[in-house]
Amino acid sequence: MLSAIGKIKNMHQRRKNPPLAFKHQITFLSRTCKLLDKGYPLVKSLQMISWDVQFKKVTMEIIYELNRGNPIDIAFKKANFSRQVTSFLYFARIHQDLPALFRQCRELLQLQHTYKQKFKEAMRYPIILLIFLIGSFNVIKHTILPSFSILFESGNSSPWSLLILKGSDIALTVLGIVFMFIVLIAGGFILTNYKRPTSQKLKIYIRTPFLRSYKMFTLTFLFATHLSSLLTAGLPLKDSLKVISDQTKYPELAFYSSHIQNQLKDGQSLSASIHQCALFREELTSIFHQTNDLPTLASELQMLSELLMDQLKEKLMKAVQLIQPIFFIIVACLVILIYASIMLPLYQWMDQI
Secondary structure, eight states: OHHHHHHHHHHHHHHHOOOOOHHHHHHHHHHHHHHHHTTOOHHHHHHHHTTSGGGHHHHHHHHHHHHTTOOHHHHHHHTTOOHHHHHHHHGGGTOOOHHHHHHHHHHHHHHHHHHHHHHHHHHHHHHHHHHHHHHHHHHHHHHHHHHHHHHTTTSSSOOHHHHHHHHHHHHHHHHHHHHHHHHHHHHHHHHHHTTSOHHHHHHHHHHSHHHHHHHHHHHHHHHHHHHHHHHHTTOOHHHHHHHHHHOSSOHHHHHHHHHHHHHHHTTOOHHHHHHTOTTSOHHHHHHHHHOOSHHHHHHHHHHHHHHHHHHHHHHHHHHHHHHHHHHHHHHHHHHHHHHHHHHHHHHHHHHHO
């Protein structure tokens, strides 16, 4: 009876645990990976990690779920790990190379965390400056503009210099409305997208340029990574595709895997079946077209996933490096605009005296 009450209390406490921070997830995965590489069993590794007080509750949660017979991905989900981690660990049910899976999870989280921090750092100062300038522009609009309008009201027409401020006000208002409209559309799409069938989602992704590029990269990376790990674990190709199609973590990936299986049953070649998946990159089709034996296929798929990871790092670095120059150009234009809107009407009024 007491043990049952203790379990209920433990379950109640687990529900109150806050989501695990990204940096803590990265540290946890890194330590787990090191211990697994040294040959320690998973539970023993978790017990050793629990020596650190900040991870004690997390490790006890995972060990508790594992002792109940839950798979490793469910155990980590109960411990409030991110979807990226639990989705990768789903394949640990078949693929027994836990150090490799933990390493991939850690690299993905580290990449996401690093560039998220760099993005925040790159955006912090420009956004503060931009907010300050927009506030200054609004002050000018409500103080200086009415004064200039009164000053020139005796004339037959407003000076062209005064029109700069009015035109700028209209332009900023229109840009604000467009921005809010885009935010509302994006928010509505995110809130309703999960209700759509997977086939409809894929059609939307294909027709939307930005989403198309993003989904082509992520789906190709995930397919290459997980299929490579399953083939490395010794599963035949058809069984590996079946595992991917049965999982629910990535519905689009499961849909494409089912499509490939159906095409193979109809007599299509593997490369032709993959080529019909519009959100798979051409490199993936090329690998299946040129490679037949499974060990080589697993190796080349792993190489493709590593190349895609390197490409992602380069693109993120370029994006971060472009953020500040673009924002500083915008800020510089606003500064010039504010200066011109104040000084030009003043100079024109002085000429009329």
